[in-house]
Structures are given as structure tokens and as C-alpha cells.
Amino acid sequence: MRNQRPPAGKGDALSGAAAHAVRRVRRALLSAAAVLGLLLGALITLPGAAQAADPLPCDIYGSAGTPCVAAHSTVRALISSYNGPLYQVTRASDGARTDIGLLSQGGYANAAAQDSFCNDTTCSISKVYDQTTRHNDLLPGPAGTAGGVDRGADASEISVTAGGHKVYGIWVSPGVGYRYTGRASGVAVDGQAEGAYMVASGTHVGSDCCFDYGNAESTPADTGNGHMDAVSIATTCYFAPCTGSGPWVEADLENGMFQGDNGSNTANLGNNSTYVTAVLKNNGQTTYALKGGNSQSGGLTTWWDGGLPTRGGYKPMQQEGGIILGTGGDNSNRNRGTFFEGVMVSGYPTDAAENAVQANIVSVGYSGETNVPNGPQSTIKGPGGKCVDVDGDDTGTNLTAVQLWDCQNWAEDQFWHHHANGSLSTIGRCLDINGNGTANGTQVELWDCNGVGGQVWQQRSDGSLYNPQSGRCLDSPSGATANGTRLQIWDCNGSAAQKFTLG
Numbered sequence: 161m162r163n164q165r166p167p168a169g170k171g172d173a174l175s176g177a178a179a180h181a182v183r184r185v186r187r188a189l190l191s192a193a194a195v196l197g198l199l200l201g202a203l204i205t206l207p208g209a210a211q212a213a214d215p216l217p218c219d220i221y222g223s224a225g226t227p228c229v230a231a232h233s234t235v236r237a238l239i240s241s242y243n244g245p246l247y248q249v250t251r252a253s254d255g256a257r258t259d260i261g262l263l264s265q266g267g268y269a270n271a272a273a274q275d276s277f278c279n280d281t282t283c284s285i286s287k288v289y290d291q292t293t294r295h296n297d298l299l300p301g302p303a304g305t306a307g308g309v310d311r312g313a314d315a316s317e318i319s320v321t322a323g324g325h326k327v328y329g330i331w332v333s334p335g336v337g338y339r340y341t342g343r344a345s346g347v348a349v350d351g352q353a354e355g356a357y358m359v360a361s362g363t364h365v366g367s368d369c370c371f372d373y374g375n376a377e378s379t380p381a382d383t384g385n386g387h388m389d390a391v392s393i394a395t396t397c398y399f400a401p402c403t404g405s406g407p408w409v410e411a412d413l414e415n416g417m418f419q420g421d422n423g424s425n426t427a428n429l430g431n432n433s434t435y436v437t438a439v440l441k442n443n444g445q446t447t448y449a450l451k452g453g454n455s456q457s458g459g460l461t462t463w464w465d466g467g468l469p470t471r472g473g474y475k476p477m478q479q480e481g482g483i484i485l486g487t488g489g490d491n492s493n494r495n496r497g498t499f500f501e502g503v504m505v506s507g508y509p510t511d512a513a514e515n516a517v518q519a520n521i522v523s524v525g526y527s528g529e530t531n532v533p534n535g536p537q538s539t540i541k542g543p544g545g546k547c548v549d550v551d552g553d554d555t556g557t558n559l560t561a562v563q564l565w566d567c568q569n570w571a572e573d574q575f576w577h578h579h580a581n582g583s584l585s586t587i588g589r590c591l592d593i594n595g596n597g598t599a600n601g602t603q604v605e606l607w608d609c610n611g612v613g614g615q616v617w618q619q620r621s622d623g624s625l626y627n628p629q630s631g632r633c634l635d636s637p638s639g640a641t642a643n644g645t646r647l648q649i650w651d652c653n654g655s656a657a658q659k660f661t662l663g
Contacts, residue, residue: 214240214520214523215240215516215520216236216237216238216239216240216266216520217231217238217239217357217501217503217517217520217521218231218238218239218291218292218503219239219240220513220516220517220520221355221503221505221509221513221517223513224509224510224512224513225507226355226505226506226507226508226509226510226513227505227506227507228291228292228503228504228505229292229294229296229344229345229346229347229354229504229505229506230290230292230294230296230340230344230346230347230483230503230504231290231291231292231502231503231504232288232289232290232291232298232373232485232501232502232503233246233269233288233291233500233501233502234246234247234260234269234285234288234327234328234329234330234499234500234501235268235269235320235322235327235328235329235500235501235524236262236267236268236269236322236323236327236501236524237262237265237266237267237268237291238291238501238503239266239291239292240265240266241265241266242262242265242266242291243261243262243264243265243266244261244262244289244291245259245260245261245289246259246260246261246262246269246288246289246291247259247260247269247285247287247288247289248260248285248286248287248289249274249277249278249283249284249285249286249315250283250284250286250312251277251278251281251282251283252281252282252283252284252585252588252609253281253609256277257286258273258277259289260273260274261273263325267323268322268323268325268327269325269327269328271319271325271326271327271328272326274315274316274328275316278315278316280579280580280581281579282314282315282316282577282585282588282609283314283315283316284311284312284313284314284315284588285312285313285314285315285330286299286300286312287299288330288338288485292346294344294345294346295345296340296344296345296346296347296483297340298338298339298340298483298485299338299339299340300312300336300337300338300339301337301338301339301341301380301484301487301491301493302339302341302380302491303380303491304379304380304381304487304489304490304491304492305380305381305382305490305491306369306382306488306490306491306492307335307337307380307487307488307490307491307492307493307494308335308491308493310335310336310337310338310339310486310487310491310493311335311336311587311588312336312338313330313331313332313333313336313486314331314533314535314572314587314588315328316328316535316536316537317331317533317535317537317572317575318330318331318498318530318533318534318535319528319534319535320500320526320527320528320529320530321525321526321527321528322500322524322525322526322527323524323525324525329361329498329499329500329530330485330486330498330499330500331364331498331533331572332371332485332486332495332496332497332498332499333496333553333554333555333572333573333587334368334493334494334495334496334553334554334555335493335554335555336486336493336554337484337485337486337487337491337493338484338485338486338487339376339380339482339483339484339485339487339491340482340483340484341378341379341380341482342378342379342482343378343480343481343482344481344482344483346506347375347479347481347482347483347504347506348375348389348444348477348479348481348506349479349480349481350444350476350477350478350479351444351445351476351477351478351479352444352479352506353441353442353443353444353445353506353507353508354375354389354441354442354444354479354504354505354506354507354508355439355440355441355442355504355505355507355508355509355514356373356374356375356389356390356391356439356440356441356502356503356504356505357391357437357438357439357440357502357503357514357517358373358391358393358437358438358499358500358501358502359435359436359437359438359455359499359500359501359502359521359526360373360393360435360436360438360497360498360499360500361393361434361435361436361497361498361530361531362393362407362431362432362433362434362435362436362530363432363434363529363530363531364496364497364498364530364531364570365393365394365395365406365407365495365496365497366394366395366495366496366497367394367395367396367397367406367495368396368492368494368495369396369488369492369494369495370390370392370394370396370412370417370487370488370489370492370493370494370495371392371393371394371486371495371496371497372388372390372391372392372412372484372485372486372487372488372489373390373391373392373484373485373486373499373502374388374389374390374391374412374440374483374484374504375388375389375390375479375480375481375482375483375504376388376390376480376482376483376484376488376489377414377480377482377489377490378480378481378482379482380489380490380491381489381490382414382415382489382490383414383480384414384415384473384478385413385414385415385416385471385472385473385474385478386413386414386473386474386475386476386477386478386479387414387473387478387479387480387489388412388413388414388479388488388489389411389412389413389440389442389444389477389479390411390412390440390484390489391409391410391411391412391438391439391440391450391502392409392410392411392412392417392438393407393408393409393410393431393436393438393452393497394406394407394408394410394417394495394497395407395408396408396410396417398410398416398417398418398423399416399417399418399419399422399423399424400424401424401426402419402424402426402428403426403427403428403429403430404429404430405430406430406432407430407431407432407436408428408430408431408452408463409428409430409431409436409438409439409440409450409451409452409463410450411440411442411448411450412488412489413468413469413474413477414473414489416469416471418469419450419463419464420450420463420464420466421464421466421467421469422469422470422471423469425463425464427463427464428450428463428464429463430452431452431453431454431461433454433455433456434456434529434530434531435454435455435456435500435526435530436452436453436454436455437451437452437453437454437455437460437518437521438451438452439451439452439453439460439514441508441509441514442468442477442508443508444476444477444479445468445475445476445477446467446468446475447465447466447467447468448464448466448468449462449464449465449466450462450463450464450465451463451514453518455521455522455524455526456522456525456526456527457522458522459515459518459519460514460515460518483504485499485502486499496554496570498530498531500526501521531569531570532569532570533572533575535577536577537575537576537577537586538575538576538578538662538663539567539574539575539576539662539663540574540576540584540625540660540661540662540663541567541660541661541663542564542636542647542659542660542661543564543636543639543640543641543656543657543659544564544641545567545641546564546565546566546567546641546643546645547564547565547566547567547568547571547574548562548563548564548574548576548591548647548660549562549563549564549565549571549573549574550562550563550573550574550586550587550606551563551644552573553571553573554571554572554573554587555587556573556587556589556606557589557606558589558605558606558607558608559594559605559606559607560605560606561603561605561606561646562591562604562605562606562646562647563643563644563645563646563647564636564640564641564642564643564644564645564647565643565644566643572586572587573586573587574586576591576662578617578619578662581611581616582615582616582617582618583609583611583615583616583617584615584617585609586606587606589606589607589608589609590606590607590608590609590610590615591604591606591615591617592604592605592606592607592612592614592615593605593614593615593627593630593649595614596612596613596614596629597614597630597649598629598630598631598632598649599630600632600648600649600650600651601637601648601649601650602630602648602649603646603647603648604634604647604648604649613627613628613629613630614627614629614630616628616629617634619661619662622654622659623658623659623660623661624652624654624658624659624660625658625660626652627649630649631652632649632650632651632652633649633650633651633652633653633658634647634648634649634658634660635647635648635649635650635657635658636648636657636658637650637657638657639655639656639657640657
């Protein structure tokens with residue numbers, strides 16, 4: 161019975177012509193599937209598709225059990241499924257705002273959209289969006305106990321290349337900073353474990369306080385040891401001795417920039433590459449770790465993996481769950497730096513997850529200088545080879561003096577944008593003649609851009625900057641070249657005192 165054929169109309173129903181037809185359909189389907197597979201394979205190998213398919217930092221952390229609770233970048237998506245806005249820009253000319261999003265899901269910033277919106281005016285970065293579902297967005301910070309109200313960074317101050325695309329970073333100068341005020345959703349508090357990383361410049365750095373990213377007080381005030389848990393890169397040797405001149409990846413745990421142990425750690429040799437991956441993790445109770453790496457190549461170096469400081473307040477930690485970018489917890493906003501991306505996670509990340517994140521960062525192919533403003537701005541060289549500068553180290557407000565000073569490639573207020581209407585702007589304001597005056601000796605200053613005649617400057621073939629309304633030229637009194645020489649207008653005379661070249 162085992163060899164008996166089934167009766168007709170059952171198991172042998174697909175015989176003869178019918179079976180032949182089925183085989184033809186099967187071959188056609190298999191062929192179509194093969195072609196589809198080849199097409200999918202080809203698509204997956206395209207650069208854009210590969211980026212969207214690869215796990216990004218928050219995917220990596222999430223798979224390791226330490227999900228992102230905040231993810232900020234003006235460069236790229238940090239979650240492969242993300243297709244929302246990265247940041248918002250506000251136009252100086254009319255106060256209009258727009259969001260800058262991605263070229264594709266899981267991809268890179270649409271810098272062309274910013275260029276179009278900000279054409280021939282200046283824009284500031286007025287919001288940095290959180291890419292997680294927690295909406296921990298960052299805004300220019302309020303005044304704190306150690307710094308005044310923060311301003312948004314100039315949106316076009318620093319452009320670099322990532323993933324083969326032009327993108328913009330956040331150029332932090334004194335007075336620039338961002339914050340989530342209050343307790344951000346999911347961010348560690350009261351000794352909970354957390355981790356964070358940022359990609360920042362290792363060449364646009366300073367020693368003042370504080371270029372930080374991470375957990376801070378819920379209000380901009382120093383509330384004591386252990387109330388912060390932010391990663392920093394700076395030349396700050398807070399606890400001597402330090403090895404070399406930095407910059408070092410450090411932990412700002414409040415009232416101290418810690419390189420390890422109780423502060424000093426001569427094993428921390430610093431990270432001075434153009435792009436630096438700075439990593440901090442803290443279990444909130446006993447242990448923290450610091451790592452640094454070159455964001456363009458190689459892996460991470462562990463600078464510290466050991467006990468939390470034994471000074472009072474750090475064991476356990478007492479975090480408050482605010483978020484800062486570019487400032488200290490009390491809004492100390494006197495340092496400088498360049499920020500490209502960063503995340504905060506819940507829980508204590510594994511070394512394997514951090515290594516995978518570093519590999520992903522390297523795959524981005526960051527390139528370009530990070531310590532020189534390279535947008536539409538340029539320096540104005542004056543008498544003695546000095547630069548036209550704003551008094552006050554990048555923090556000028558209305559009426560601030562405009563002067564000569566030694567040229568510094570990192571000084572934002574020495575880089576001016578010459579607009580189509582003839583105005584010259586820096587740090588969001590214009591080179592202006594006091595009182596819109598026209599008399600010899602009237603000093604120049606910084607003032608809100610408003611299109612008046614006292615803000616129009618024409619570069620002439622003899623090297624002078626001519627103001628048509630007054631009929632006079634930008635001038636250094638008596639041809640002085642000392643730092644701090646206040647500039648004025650004077651009858652055009654072709655002298656060396658009136659040679660100002662847009663570089």
C-alpha cells in the first residue's frame with residue numbers, strides 16, 4: 161500500500177499540461193525574486209542607503225541596554241529611524257525661523273536649506289532638537305549665577321564635511337550656550353547611572369569655564385558637589401598636576417574638572433586631534449570612567465576607570481537632570497569650543513557599546529578645520545596688520561567699541577560678513593557709526609543691523625572702507641596700531657591709517 165499511487169483528482173491532479181504551467185510560473189517567480197534581490201543588493205550598497213541601514217549611536221546603545229534619553233546634533237541623525245529636524249535657525253533680518261532637517265532618513269543635515277534661508281543675512285541657531293521621543297530640546301540658556309543670558313551660535317560660523325556632505329557645527333564662543341532648564345525626561349537624577357559622549361573640536365578650545373555637554377542643575381546655579389555629570393574638553397588643569405598642555409577630556413562633576421581619582425590624573429595625556437570623541441560614564445554610586453579618541457580614525461583610549469572622588473558630595477552623585485551644551489551648570493559661559501554631535505544614555509554603557517559608537521563616528525568621515533570660522537565671514541586687516549575687533553571677547557552688545565587687536569583665528573568677533581546692502585556684521589550685529597553721525601572723529605561701534613546709512617561700508621581700490629552717507633572713511637586715529645585702538649571715521653586721505661582689507 162505504501163507504493164500505491166493516490167487516486168486521480170487528488171495527489172496526481174497536477175499532471176500533464178497543468179503541471180507544466182505551474183513549473184513555468186514557478187520559474188518566472190524565482191527569476192523575478194532573483195532580480196529583486198539583486199536590485200535590493202545594489203540599493204543597499206549605495207552610500208545614502210548604507211548610512212540609513214547601518215546602526216547609528218543610539219541604535220547601538222539601545223541594543224546594549226542603555227537607551228538614549230537625549231541626542232543632539234547639527235550634523236546628522238543619531239538614530240537610524242530618525243527623519244525629523246536637527247536644529248532651528250532664526251534669521252537676523254526679519255526674525256523668521258525655519259527647521260533644518262535631513263537629506264534622508266537616518267542621514268545628514270540639509271545644509272543647503274540653511275544656506276538658502278540665511279542668504280545674505282545672518283542666522284543664529286535658536287534650538288537644537290532632541291532626536292529621541294523625549295523632546296529634550298535645547299534652547300539658548302537663561303542667565304545664571306555665573307553668566308548672563310546666552311545667545312544662540314552663528315549658524316554659519318563653522319562648516320565641515322561629514323558623510324561627504326557639507327554640514328554645520330555649533331561654534332561656541334563666550335556668551336554662547338544652550339540648556340534644558342528643569343528636569344529633562346529620562347535623564348539621571350540622584351545617583352542614577354548614565355553615560356554621555358560628544359564629538360567636538362580638539363583645536364578650538366580654552367581654559368575658562370566651561371565647554372560642557374551633559375547633566376547639570378535643573379536651574380542655572382551651583383547647588384553643590386556632585387550635582388553635575390557632564391563631559392568636557394578643555395585646557396583647564398583644575399587639579400594640578402596635569403600632563404602636557406591639553407586639551408583633556410574631563411568630567412565636570414561640579415566644583416571641579418576631574419581627570420580621574422580626586423581630580424589630578426597624570427596618566428591623562430590629552431586629546432588634541434582636530435575632532436575628538438569625548439566619553440564619560442558614571443554609575444552614580446562608586447565609579448566613573450573617561451575616554452577620548454580621534455573621531456577620524458582609531459579607537460578610544462581609557463583615561464580613567466575607577467572610583468568617584470572621595471571629596472564630599474560625589475559618592476553618591478546628586479544629579480538634577482538638566483542638560484547643558486557649551487556652558488557650566490551655573491551658566492559659566494566664558495569658554496569656547498565646537499560641537500558636532502552628542503548623546504546621553506540611561507544606565508552604565510558597556511565598553512563594547514562605546515567602541516561600536518566610536519567605530520560609527522569614524523565611519524562618518526569628518527573632515528575640515530574646526531578652529532577657524534569658515535562661513536561667509538572674513539577678517540578685516542587694518543593698520544599694523546591688526547584685525548578689526550569687538551571689545552569684550554565675542555560678547556559685544558549694542559554700543560560696544562570696535563577697535564584694533566592682534567588677529568586670533570578663533571576670535572568670532574574678528575570675522576565679518578560683508579552683505580549685499582554694504583553692511584558688515586559679526587556676532588549678530590553690525591559695524592555702526594555712533595549716533596548715525598557724519599562728523600570727523602565720530603567713533604564706530606557695534607549695533608543692531610538696521611540698514612541705516614551709518615552701517616554702509618564700501619571697499620575701495622585704495623584699500624579704504626568708505627561710508628557714503630558721511631563721505632568719510634574708516635580710520636585709526638593718527639595711524640595708531642596698538643591693541644585697543646578705538647576706530648573712527650575721518651576725511652578720506654589714502655593714508656596707512658585708512659587701509660582696511662577684507663581678507
